[in-house]
Amino acid sequence: MTNVRDYLKKKKEREAEKPKINYRERIKSHKFTIFYRAVLIVVLIAAVIAAFYIQWNNKIYTQAVEISSVEINVTQDSRLLPFAGHLLTYSKDGAGCMDIKGKAVWNQTFEMQNPIVDICQNVVAIGDYNGRNIYVMDTSGVMGSITVNKPMRDFCVSSKGVVAAVLDDTDTTWIYLYDSQGKELAYFRTTMKDSGYPVDVAISPNGTIVCVSYLFVDSGRMKSSVAFYNFGDVGQNSTNNYASGYDYLDTVVPYARFLDNRSSFAVADNRIMLYGGAQKPVIVLESLIDESVQSVYYGGDYVGLVFNDTEGVSRYRMDVYHKSGQPELKQSIYFDIEYSDIIFHEDQIIIYNETECCIYKSNGTEKYSGSFDKTTLVLIPQSTPYRYMLVTPDSIDTIELQ
Numbered sequence: 001m002t003n004v005r006d007y008l009k010k011k012k013e014r015e016a017e018k019p020k021i022n023y024r025e026r027i028k029s030h031k032f033t034i035f036y037r038a039v040l041i042v043v044l045i046a047a048v049i050a051a052f053y054i055q056w057n058n059k060i061y062t063q064a065v066e067i068s069s070v071e072i073n074v075t076q077d078s079r080l081l082p083f084a085g086h087l088l089t090y091s092k093d094g095a096g097c098m099d100i101k102g103k104a105v106w107n108q109t110f111e112m113q114n115p116i117v118d119i120c121q122n123v124v125a126i127g128d129y130n131g132r133n134i135y136v137m138d139t140s141g142v143m144g145s146i147t148v149n150k151p152m153r154d155f156c157v158s159s160k161g162v163v164a165a166v167l168d169d170t171d172t173t174w175i176y177l178y179d180s181q182g183k184e185l186a187y188f189r190t191t192m193k194d195s196g197y198p199v200d201v202a203i204s205p206n207g208t209i210v211c212v213s214y215l216f217v218d219s220g221r222m223k224s225s226v227a228f229y230n231f232g233d234v235g236q237n238s239t240n241n242y243a244s245g246y247d248y249l250d251t252v253v254p255y256a257r258f259l260d261n262r263s264s265f266a267v268a269d270n271r272i273m274l275y276g277g278a279q280k281p282v283i284v285l286e287s288l289i290d291e292s293v294q295s296v297y298y299g300g301d302y303v304g305l306v307f308n309d310t311e312g313v314s315r316y317r318m319d320v321y322h323k324s325g326q327p328e329l330k331q332s333i334y335f336d337i338e339y340s341d342i343i344f345h346e347d348q349i350i351i352y353n354e355t356e357c358c359i360y361k362s363n364g365t366e367k368y369s370g371s372f373d374k375t376t377l378v379l380i381p382q383s384t385p386y387r388y389m390l391v392t393p394d395s396i397d398t399i400e401l402q
Helices: 004-017 022-055
Strands: 064-071 079-083 088-091 094-098 104-109 115-120 123-128 133-138 141-145 151-159 163-168 173-178 184-190 197-203 210-219 221-230 241-247 255-258 263-267 269-276 281-288 293-298 302-308 316-322 331-335 341-345 349-353 354-359 368-370 378-381 387-391 395-401
Touching: 064 341, 079 115, 079 378, 088 115, 088 378, 094 133, 104 133, 115 151, 123 151, 123 387, 133 151, 133 163, 151 197, 173 197, 173 210, 197 255, 210 255, 210 263, 221 269, 263 302, 269 302, 293 341, 302 341, 316 349, 349 378
Parallel strands: none
Antiparallel strands: 064 395, 079 088, 088 094, 094 104, 115 123, 123 133, 133 141, 151 163, 163 173, 173 184, 197 210, 210 221, 221 241, 255 263, 263 269, 269 281, 293 302, 302 316, 316 331, 341 349, 349 354, 354 368, 378 387, 387 395
């Protein structure tokens, strides 16, 4: 018969011989197990998302499906323009804005002989060449109007509603800045003797920097100058708010624009210039051109110059430059259709006319090539990727690529 005391003693000895359980280590091991499982799940989800993205990014669209259509009535003498996802219509008698459903957002009546339009993001300015009035609107309605005291030769508008207007005088050309209500903000004068004649003017989206392209004669030779004026805090201590500028001999610079508050560009008859800087723009690229530029288009981060293709690959070639000026980001896109407009929208380059459309990525990859079922006057990209608003003579159609 086993002694109870001996039994308990041996039991205690057996339990002492068992390995002790380290609960701290077990908890730590359990946490690591959960962590590794979570990491594995995240990696698997990321891999699935990456696979879907690569498939979507490389997808070639083969058809355009109409998902809605509404009837509209546009007068025959009206001109049509894309306007921040809306449709802008204007003529000598007035202007209007429609949404994607064909509903009128606003209307503005006026009388102009030769209306000119400038759009910056969701703000548009409409004025009369050689006239005295400029109307400023956004996608919500009329912001205000501006009355100038001299004949107007040109103007541009910022996304804040600030307008830079080129006004002609007898021996002097003035450049005035106004807010959307017509309040005078600043001005400076130019003369042929001192700076030259302003060929083109542009303003940054925030209304702070004004770029002016001048043309003048220096010692019997034609010369152009691209000048930047800063009307923010940085430019207050500079004479005439002058920030920076560049001269180009034997060159005409008829075109200058801003891509954003830090990036701008100018196109001459023999070169393209890209500038960078929010306060005192500096040149980041100057590339010579030995061909005749047919058209200039821009949007987002890119500028496109269209040429006749002399190599025989296609009818046209468009050289696309990135705003950074990095040569390795430059792409050439070859296409055959006669284009009525080219749109840079996000990473898409849309080339179209009344009956045909080609869509490329900024790296030159073709995403879609097809024809329209109806005569298309204006194509307007929508916020949903590869969805577009098509304006025909009697309807607004929404299509989606598939």
